[in-house]
Amino acid sequence: MVRNPLRAFFMMLGIAIGIASLTAMSTIGESTRQETMRQFKNMVGNYDLINIEPGASATRGMPSLTTVEPTLKFGDSDAIVEQVSGVKQVADVQNAFDLNVKYRDRTTAAAVYGITANWLEMHSYFIDFGSVLTDEDVASVARVAVIGPDIQNDLFEREDPIGKQIRIGGVPFLVKGVLVTRGAGPGGSSLDGIVFIPVTTASKRLFNRDYLTTITVELIEPLNPEPVLQEITAVLRERHGIIPPGEDDFGFVNPRAAAEQVAEVDSALTRILTGISVIATIIGGTVIMSLMLIAVSERRREIGVRRAMGATREDIMHQFLIEAAAASLVGGVVGTLLGVGGGVIAVLQQSMPPLIVWKSIGLAVVLSIIVGLIFGLQPAWKAANTDPIEALRS
Incomplete structure (x- = not known):
């Protein structure tokens, strides 16, 4: 790699792009999710409340946005x-x-x-x-x-x-x-x-x-609302003259469930973007494999000399695997720094507090090493199985 810095650069670049996008999406996604949850908490104030609203169907999540008849x-x-146990205040x-x-x-x-x-x-x-x-x-x-x-x-x-x-x-x-x-x-x-x-x-x-x-x-007991909601439903049905199978003219909005729905949407989007970033990292791994295969062809004489001096096939294989993993690791570290920096800048531009996900950074670095080892395996195997006599003649 030292003798061909341009090739080494492109090997690192492929991984760096994938890892940068991965860590950037992680930073942006988690910062956005936390800010959304903070804003949602600002709006509702207390997750342990249940809102009863007029409406034709009951819900445990987000409120209806349609116009409904006043029934409460x-x-x-x-x-x-007076009639429902488990209610603290109304x-x-x-x-x-x-x-x-x-x-x-x-x-x-x-x-x-x-x-x-x-x-x-x-x-x-x-x-x-x-x-x-x-x-x-x-x-x-x-x-x-x-x-x-x-x-x-x-x-x-x-x-x-x-x-x-x-x-x-x-x-x-x-x-x-x-x-x-x-x-x-x-x-x-x-x-x-x-x-x-x-x-x-x-x-x-x-x-x-x-x-x-x-x-x-x-x-x-806000963490177990269903029994109380059933009691409230029975009371309101009686007061509103609703006889089963008649449809309720009221519904429940649970801020905690609504917040979980919002968080799930943000998490799903982050997972999609993370998946795309992983694909980009894998593409970077194919770049490493292609360039390493070219390097093996160009370094046949070096391989032959090492074999002639007593190096085993395992030694040659380890050498090329280490080179692939090292190039991928350096690219991963550079990509991580670029991704975190870019993600923080993007979050700050939206006037949100940035949140660095250290777990994702660690996973990104480990992923870069794994990708380097996996995609360096074929070039390393090819180098290890090069005939030393033919290599010296080349």
């Missing part, structure tokens, strides 16, 4: 608490999106949630300053609001919003608290453009609805 009533949540939700929120001459659009007082704690929302919604606010149908940081920045800039009056859809509310920033959700969209008000106020003074958008349930 305020009394449903009370019945669940929260009612009404919501609407892109409502105009105004303060003086400034206006912004916000997602407005009408909630019971326990909803914020259940979803791990925290107050930056001011105070939270209380049970008294809900009971008294108070026109008070807790706003997200985006709403504060859009409407108040540097002014203290606590105690100030804002208008949501033309209805006046007093700001009593500002939330700690939530960051970005899936897709990178901000989760801070949000306003929370008492669900009773939302129902009677803003939305004019007598139904709920969602009922959020916290379970005592």
Whole structure:
């Protein structure tokens, strides 16, 4: 290899390209998966909750994106608490999106949630300053609001919003608290453009609805939800007058199951790309084999001299195997460095924290050695079985 650096370069290059793509895909794939899961956790707040939503079919994963008839009533949540064992607490939700929120001459659009007082704690929302919604606010149908940081920045800039009056859809509310920033959700969209008000106020003074958008349930044993969901199903079927084999008019959304679905999609994509990278590495191995076969033909005299000086077939075979493995290893190390560096740069360009998968790096290096040994086997065997007399005559 030293005497023919160009050939050695191409031998290493074939492996380097495959290993670089393998480690780059691993870095990008795992970083993307972790960031997606982080954003998803930002959105749901707590994996141990179950959301009950109106809909014609029950699901244990992602929520339906289709428009459904409103079927959840305020009394449903009370019945669940009273009749279902295994339920820790329940929260009612009404919501609407892109409502105009105004303060003086400034206006912004916000997602407005009408909630019971326990909803914020259940979803791990925290107050930056001011105070939270209380049970008294809900009971008294108070026109008070807790706003997200985006709403504060859009409407108040540097002014203290606590105690100030804002208008949501033309209805006046007093700001009593500002939330700690939530960051970005899936897709990178901000989760801070949000306003929370008492669900009773939302129902009677803003939305004019007598139904709920969602009922959020916290379970005592969240890792084994099925028995409790069966009890909830029985209660809601009775309240909604559903007689088997009638179809349920509600469904369950399990954030933990939804997160697992998202992770599985990301993992499947990473596996596909990894498979393509492995194929590229194997192609690099064929390059090593082809160039090593050429090297054997060119080094016949060297082989003959070594055999004449007492080298055995095993010695010759080991020599060429070591050369193939060494070239592949060097290419693998270079490819690993390039792949990790390229993957980190690609991840940083997407404003995501890079995650280096050390296990994948180790596997990539081992793979490069294995590929070198496998594809160096035929050239090594050919060299070992070269007739020394014919080799010396060449």
